[in-house]
Amino acid sequence: MSDYLGYADKVCVVTGAASGMGRALTEILVDFGAKVYAIDRVESPIPGVTRSIVANLGDKDSIDEVFAGLPDTIGAFFGVAGVAGVHNTFLETMTVNYIANKYITDTYLGDRLAEGGSITFVTSNGGLRWELPGLREELVPFTQTVGWAELVGVTEDFNAEFGGELPGFRGYILSKRALNLLVAEQAGPLAGLRKIRINAVLPAMTVSGMIGDFAEMRGGMDKLEESSIGPAGRLAEAVDMARVLTFLGSDLAGYVSGAHLSVDFGMNSLELAGLKPDRLRWTMRDALSAQPA
Numbered sequence: 001m002s003d004y005l006g007y008a009d010k011v012c013v014v015t016g017a018a019s020g021m022g023r024a025l026t027e028i029l030v031d032f033g034a035k036v037y038a039i040d041r042v043e044s045p046i047p048g049v050t051r052s053i054v055a056n057l058g059d060k061d062s063i064d065e066v067f068a069g070l071p072d073t074i075g076a077f078f079g080v081a082g083v084a085g086v087h088n089t090f091l092e093t094m095t096v097n098y099i100a101n102k103y104i105t106d107t108y109l110g111d112r113l114a115e116g117g118s119i120t121f122v123t124s125n126g127g128l129r130w131e132l133p134g135l136r137e138e139l140v141p142f143t144q145t146v147g148w149a150e151l152v153g154v155t156e157d158f159n160a161e162f163g164g165e166l167p168g169f170r171g172y173i174l175s176k177r178a179l180n181l182l183v184a185e186q187a188g189p190l191a192g193l194r195k196i197r198i199n200a201v202l203p204a205m206t207v208s209g210m211i212g213d214f215a216e217m218r219g220g221m222d223k224l225e226e227s228s229i230g231p232a233g234r235l236a237e238a239v240d241m242a243r244v245l246t247f248l249g250s251d252l253a254g255y256v257s258g259a260h261l262s263v264d265f266g267m268n269s270l271e272l273a274g275l276k277p278d279r280l281r282w283t284m285r286d287a288l289s290a291q292p293a
Contacts, residue, residue: 003251004250004251004252005032005246005250005251005252006250006251006252007029007032007033007034007076007246007250008032008033008034009033009034009035010034010035010075010076011034011035011037011050011071011073011074011075011076011114012029012034012035012036012037012074012075012076012077012078012249013036013037013039013070013074013076013077013078014026014029014036014037014038014039014078014080015039015040015057015078015079015080015081016039016040016080016081016082016122017036017038017039017040017044017046017049017052017080018038018040018041018042018043018044018045019040019208019209020080020206020208020209020210020238021080021122021203021206021208021238021241021242021245022038022040022078022080022081023044023045023046023238024238024239024241024242025078025080025241025242025245025246026038026044026046026049027046027242028242028243028246029246030046030047030048030049032246034075034076035050036048036049036050037049037050037051037053037070037071038051038052038053039053039055039057039066039081040052040053040054040055040081041054041055041056042054051069053066053069057081057095057096057100058092058095058096058100060103060148063100063103063104067104067107067108067112070112072112073112073113073114074109074112074113074114074117075113075114075117075118076117076118076119076120076249077104077109077113077117077118077119077120078120078121078122078245078249079101079104079119079120079121079122080122080245081096081100082096082097082122082175082210083096083097083168083172083210084168084169084172084210084213084214084217085097085167085168085169085170085171085172085213086168086169086213086214086216086217087168087213088168088171089168089171090155090159090166090167090168090170090171091152091155091156091159091171092168092171093168093169093171093172093175094155094171094174094175095152095155097171097172097175097176097179098142098151098174098175098176098178098179098182099148099151099152099155101121101179101182102142102143102151102178102179102182103147103148103151105119105182105186105198106146109190109196110189110190110193110196113190113193113194113196114194115194115195116194116195116196116197116254117194117196117197118196118197118198118199118248118249118250118253119186119190119196119197119198119199120198120199120200120201120245120248120249121179121182121183121198121199121200121201122200122201122203122241122245123176123179123180123183123200123201123202123260124172124176124202124203125202125203125204125205125262125264125267125268126172126173126176126280127173127175127176127177127179127180127202128202128262128268128280129177129278129280129281130177130178130180130181131180131181131184132281134283134286135177135281135283136181138283138284138285139174139177139178139181140181141154141158142154142155142174142178142181143178143181143182143185155171158174161285162288166288169217170284170288173284174284176202177284179200180200180202180260183198183199183200183258183260184258184260186198187257187258188258190257191257197253197254197256197257198257198258199248199253199256199257199258199259199260199261200259200260200261201241201244201245201248201261201263202260202261202262202263202264202268203236203241203263203264204228204230204235204236204262204263204264204265204267205224205228205235205236206235206236206237206238206240206241207235207236207237207238208238211224211235230264230265230266230267230270231265231266231267231270232265232266236263236264236265240263241263244261244263248261
């Protein structure tokens with residue numbers, strides 16, 4: 001049978017590979033015969049990975065050490081790791097969810113991805129409407145800044161505008177929006193580098209390692225389910241996202257780049273069609289300025 005997905009012996013790098021979507025994705029890639037380098041804060045529990053790498057994606061030196069130990073040529077990179085921000089500072093959340101991915105893209109992926117290679121990031125449905133002019137304008141300083149220290153500086157400056165005490169969950173929304181814009185901006189330049197593809201998966205609320213944090217933020221699991229269950233009649237499972245990630249990184253998606261795939265069983269479409277309220281057409285500055293002092 002033909003290997004339509006093209007994963008046999010392909011070098012794949014997965015961040016956040018020990019749990020949730022990253023674990024489900026790693027299991028699929030191993031099953032398809034890929035050489036998987038599994039990166040997370042703990043050892044990967046998946047049998048068959050080529051190498052499990054313990055790293056801190058909130059630390060530049062740790063990321064540099066990881067890439068020093070990876071193969072020179074990578075077939076597919078999956079940036080899955082992230083934090084909800086409920087128990088993290090604004091800077092910590094922005095660093096893991098955005099700064100690390102921007103730094104990796106700028107510093108390593110352009111040079112290390114194979115001809116026709118792919119980059120796929122997990123962002124979020126919470127990062128929708130990033131393309132609206134006002135929202136995009138707010139995000140440009142993050143996507144146009146290069147260098148770890150400089151990215152940290154832009155993030156700290158944004159935090160300082162609002163007293164330097166922004167909660168981590170604000171960083172979650174901002175980081176996902178910024179990563180969506182980064183995917184759009186990089187589609188052209190990366191295509192010019194050996195036809196590298198870059199895409200984003202925007203998950204709806206998913207049962208994964210962060211579900212408890214999101215439930216805490218919403219005031220309990222009942223309230224989370226009430227606001228998050230759409231036409232599917234259930235919350236998404238990690239494997240639902242892993243299957244989509246597998247497709248976007250595969251040869252079957254060889255002409256797909258710059259795509260933002262909202263994996264939510266039609267929830268976003270209902271909002272775009274005016275059948276449900278559109279809750280995300282606000283800039284972060286507007287939302288923060290509207291808060292009572």
